[in-house]
Amino acid sequence: MSQLRKEFNQGPRTLRQQFVSVDFVVVGGGLAGVCAAIAAARKGLDVVLVQDRPVLGGNASSEIRLWALGATSHMGNNNRWARESGIIGEILEENLFRNREGNPVIFDLLLLELVRRETNIQLLLNTAVLDAETIGDSIKGVKAFNSQNSTLYDIRSNLFCDATGDGVLGYLSGADYRVGAEDKNEFDEKFAPDEEYGQLMGHSIYFYTRDTGKPVDFVPPAFALEDITEIPRYKRFNAKEDGCNLWWIEYGGRLDTVHDTEEIKWELWKVVHGVWNHIKNSGEFPESENMTLEWVGHIPGKRESRRFEGDYMLNQSDVVEQKSHYDAVSFGGWSIDLHPADGVYSDDNGCHQWHSKGVYQIPFRTMYSRNVSNLLMTGRLISASHVAFASTRVMLTCAANGQVAGTAAAVCKKYDLTPRELAQENHVSCLQQKLLRSGHFIPGIPQAGDCDLALAADMTVSSTLELQSLKPDATWQNLSDRRAMMIPVPAGSLPAFSMLFNALEDTSLEVSLRRSDKLFNHTPEVVLDTKTLELKKGEQESVVEFSADWTDSTYAFICLEANNKVDVALSSERLTGILSLAQKGNTKVALGSRQEPSDDIGFDAFDFWLPERRPEGKSFAVDFSKPLAIYQKGFMKNGIQRPVKKTNAWLPARDDAKPTVTLEWAEPVTINQICIHLDNDFDHPMETVQWGHTERVTPFCVRSFRILDARGKTLIEKTDNHLSFNKLPLPNAVTTRKLVFEFDRDEVDHPAVFGISCY
Known part of the structure; x- marks a missing residue:
């Protein structure tokens, strides 16, 4: 029978519409949005993740191909053991294990897999939010359009998170925001730029090259930059650098970095193709004879646009003086890194990076809108001055803040709180502890022992390295x-x-x-x-x-x-x-x-x-x-899962062939879940793309272990481990007076354990 379909009705038609109602809506699928969605889903919320691109990852994706970095800063500052953990730590360690060469397409696949694995997440790719419905000071719903399935979505929730980078949802819902640099006097920021330097950072587009083994010609497009000397730093170009090594091919800081993005993109294409024409055809780079232009970005990587106002604005002194905040939920450590607004056309250096002496806390009060009551903000949208933003804007800091937003949504729903109410001193410790129990790190705040059965156990070890x-x-x-x-x-x-x-x-x-x-x-x-x-x-x-x-x-x-x-x-x-x-x-x-x-x-x-x-x-x-005595068993109970003022780790003696940790309780306890914190070298930046790494797993990380009950029955066995945080739910609750943890020495000389928790 024919499946032919005909429609002859006259007049306008409407798009197909789909109604969605969930606990939490995350708009924006960069690393911050991905971590927000996963965090909320793992806490039991039904989540919609709306992403206007065909892939996840934002600036870290194969569409832009910037390596993701954070507080470790390429190991180029004094922030030791400062790599971000929690969900983004899991992503970094998994990517290192699968993709140490730094292939951006493989990184795309990893992000898609991790999001799709969470059955509570409905992922809408190629879907752009275009309207927000508000009642009073809260958002009731958003409308979004998918260009691939020609569907208009009406998405309803009581909690929303803007992780779009440009703050599309915050803008549409009326959230207070800023663009540009504050005056030096507003926050007493001596580094605040003047108009000559410019108040916004621009966009960048990268290109990749490949040696084909035979001569390759290049005919530039008509729009390519003809006079390379228009770029003051043109002598810096060479045939060996490509990808995000060319971060300083930047433009747009004098324009509207939201609405002029297409104009900025064309100017960057002009520069990129002019640069490659110079390398290929000037005669100054004979080593480029066999090289071809493998890839050029189709959309620019954005640095800065809108910044939204919360109940606190992070500023220069918070970063430099490493101020303490009662509601600290995350941390940063990248330099305060401002770029001249004229970008590649500036006579100035491509950036000015000034480091603090260590990492700094980021308070939760920066992560929600001050005037839209149910809007969380993450990524580069958090409440920060232009100067402080120059540090918080980098992707791994944004991703860690994303986990905060997703976890905060779960706490808000569970206790019927607004984000502002959650930020109060009598509530925020609940958010902090839920983050820490998920492998997240907050400087200066240890994991507390509430509900952790391991703290009540008598702990013995087979040996200790002195x-x-x-x-x-x-x-x-x-x-x-x-x-x-x-x-x-x-x-x-x-x-x-x-x-x-x-x-x-x-x-x-x-x-x-x-x-x-x-x-x-x-x-x-x-x-x-x-x-x-x-x-x-x-x-x-x-x-x-x-x-x-x-x-x-x-x-x-x-x-x-x-x-x-x-x-x-x-x-x-x-x-x-x-x-x-x-x-x-x-x-x-x-x-x-x-x-x-x-x-x-x-x-x-x-x-x-x-x-x-x-x-x-x-x-x-x-x-x-x-x-x-720097590797004590008691460190496994102190709630700090990385070196800070001490190692915070237990190591067995060198001659201990079968290292074990034993927990014994005076009375039987019922355990549903066990968490083990291991060492996958938090000093290693684990750059996501292009860089390339010598290892799939760091030399300190335990590759295999077992957990046995009082009768010697194996409850859990894990092999081929490459994660620092292992959250291990038991298929069935176990009632026991004893657990034995056996850590193998295979492939690791000195197995290290930061912590063991039982719930």
């Missing part, structure tokens, strides 16, 4: 640069220690003991003691004993001054919470090895002490006169 030595491996490091090793030490003093040196001639070497001014930071600006070693030509062991003590746990820095006549012996042994550093700069995020701002912009001067990426970055070989 650090007395790191044995030499016959490799040496020349001290052409200043070098240091970070050692976590309990209250008291650092024991005397010996190190091996090889002097090329008779010389002296200055060795100092340092710590940070704020004990939770990792900038060694406080000199506690200094010794001078007189070295004779040849190999020798030197003993150092410092006269300094302290009243709290902290990181000590054993610093060796530069002397290219001296080599120091190294050790291949890698232990959680111990790092070697060089006093160097990372040109991707800083001008040099020392931050030296002028007095009038409100930043601190300090040295950068940076680790090196594996396989480099070995520790000094060292012998202490007495062992350091």
Whole structure:
């Protein structure tokens, strides 16, 4: 029978319409929106995620291809163990495991898989919100159009989140917002830019190249930039850099970065194709003969447009002074990174990056609208001044804030609260603890023991590593640069220690003991003691004993001054919470090895002490006169799941072939879920695309483990683990007086455990 369909009715038709009613609506499918939707869904909410593009990820997607970064800043600042955790941590670790080469298409697939895995999420791709219905000060619904299925959606909810970057939902619903830079006096921000520098950052478009192995011609399109000298920094172009290494191909800061985006895109296309024409056809780059233009972005990556106002506006002093907030729910650590509004056409540097000495808290009061009562805001929309926004805008910070928004929605629904009510001191601790129990990290706020049965158990371990030595491996490091090793030490003093040196001639070497001014930071600006070693030509062991003590746990820095006549012996042994550093700069995020701002912009001067990426970055070989108890079993109950002032980890002894942790209760307990926090190296940035990494899993991460009950029955066994946070629901509740955790040493020399919780 024929399936022919005919319609002859006259007059206008209406689009197909679909009504949707859910607990929570997230508009915007970048990393912030993805994390918001997943967080809410995992807390039991029915969620609609509305994304106007065919893929998820926003600036991190294959459409734009920017590597996602946050507080670790390419390991180019002093923020140690600062990688974001929780849902975005899971995404980063999964991407490293599957996609260490940094293929942006694989990253797209990962995000789609993770969202589709959550059965509570209805994902609407290619769907743009175009209207908001409000009653009083709240949103009742939004209308959205899908260009692919020609459907108009009417979506209703009591809670909404804007994660669109441009703040489409906030704008349509009447939420208060700002565009541009505040005056220096409003928040006493010395770094606030003037009109000459410009008040907005522009967009960027990247291109990828490929060596084909044979000569390739390039005929530029008619719209390509003809005179490359119009770009003041044109001499910086070369045939080797592509992708997001060309972040500084930027334009649009003098225009309306929302409504002029198409105009900005065409100008960026003009620049990109003019640049490639210059590289291919100027004759200055013979190495480009076999190279082809593999890919050019079709939409620009946006940096800045609207910023929405909450009950608090983060500002420069919050970032630089690392202020504490009662409602801290997240953190940042990227530099305050402002770009000249003229972008690639500016005579100025492409950016001005000024770092704080450590990470800073972000309060929940920045994450909801002050005048739309049921609107949460995340991503780059949070309530921050233009200057503070220059730090909070980066994707991993945005993603961590996304998890906050999704979790906040769940708490608001459960207790019938508005976001503003949730921000009050008597409520916000509930949000903080739910975040921490989901693997999220909030500086200065430990996970509390409410409902955690593990805290009431008697904990025993098979052994504990006490650090007395790191044995030499016959490799040496020349001290052409200043070098240091970070050692976590309990209250008291650092024991005397010996190190091996090889002097090329008779010389002296200055060795100092340092710590940070704020004990939770990792900038060694406080000199506690200094010794001078007189070295004779040849190999020798030197003993150092410092006269300094302290009243709290902290990181000590054993610093060796530069002397290219001296080599120091190294050790291949890698232990959680111990790092070697060089006093160097990372040109991707800083001008040099020392931050030296002028007095009038409100930043601190300090040295950068940076680790090196594996396989480099070995520790000094060292012998202490007495062992350091830096890996205690009690750390697994302190609620901090990464090194801060101490390792916060338990490690078994080197000769312990079958490391175990045993929990025993005086009376039987019923357990439904177990959470284990492991070490997947929070100092590793795990850039998502283009970068490429040497490892799929870091050297510290336990690959396999088992959980047994009192009778020795295996309740859970996990192999091929590559996640730092393992949330393990039991198929059936278990009533027991004992659990045994067995951690395998396969593929990892020193399994490390930050915490174990039972619920």
